[in-house]
Amino acid sequence: MVQKYRNYRIYINDSSLFIADSFPDEDLGLQLIDVQSFDFSTFYKNLEKGGSMHYLLRCEDPKATFKLIKAQCVLIKAAGGLVQSEKGNYLFIFRNKKWDLPKGKVEKGEKMKQAALREVEEECGVKILTNDEKLCKTYHIYELSGKVMLKKTNWYSMTVKGQPKLVPQKEEGITKADWYGKDSLEPLLTNTYQLITDVLKAGKLL
Structure with missing residues (x-):
């Protein structure tokens, strides 16, 4: 075998x-x-x-x-969501001058899927209706205080009821949150992170 x-x-x-x-x-x-x-x-x-x-x-x-x-990095666990409205549009946020998807660090004792739901709701001011399958994992390395950090992020497929108004969490550096259709993603893709395109591919948007 x-x-x-x-x-x-x-x-x-x-x-x-x-x-x-x-x-x-x-x-x-x-x-x-x-x-x-x-x-x-x-x-x-x-x-x-x-x-x-x-x-x-x-x-x-x-x-x-x-x-x-x-083993040579400090592992950070995070979780986020690709959120779809009933109108078939997807939730994107604008943070650090780039288009992104809502995500955040997993708290102690918290499960990844629970963290994803909490972070999306906190960062965008919405109520998640369903928190479905895990789409993919991404890995991102960056440096913080002289240490090399490896961030592992689990991404989940989510839905909301209707298409609610979004409230960006400004204290987290989010200046905008909005809904975008599958056919209107091109301007966002020119100013986003490469790993976000992996999540969109996993969600069959690309």
């Missing part, structure tokens, strides 16, 4: 690192990294700030390799 390993994609600023046992379907002009000499700390330090490069660390056991990288 051939064991199938899970593949990973870690976002680092505008760049990303694939950890996989084969080449991804996406044609991103991946730069292949030698797994024998790979050291995550050195890779991260040498990664060009503000650049947009995509790397592939091809290995026999992506899960084990990912665990080695995770």
Whole structure:
């Protein structure tokens, strides 16, 4: 029996690192990294700030390799939602000068799915009707107080009753929250994070 390993994609600023046992379907002009000499700390330090490069660390056991990288980071768990209204539109927020989806950190003792619902309701001032299937997980690395943080975010499919007025949580840096149809996403996609496009693909919007 051939064991199938899970593949990973870690976002680092505008760049990303694939950890996989084969080449991804996406044609991103991946730069292949030698797994024998790979050291995550050195890779991260040498990664060009503000650049947009995509790397592939091809290995026999992506899960084990990912665990080695995770061990060198501080793990942060977060959860968020892709929310659809009864009119078939989707909820987006504008935070830190980019279009985003509502999400936030998981509190102690809280389950991921519960955290996703709470964060969406707090950040957008809405009442979630259904909190359905998990769409995907995303991984994002950033630096905070000299430490390398790995944020793991679980994303869930959600719905609301009708299409309620949104109240952005300004204390969380959210300056706008609005509903957008599937056919009107193009302007948002030019100013969003790459990992958000993964969530939209998982939700079959792209």
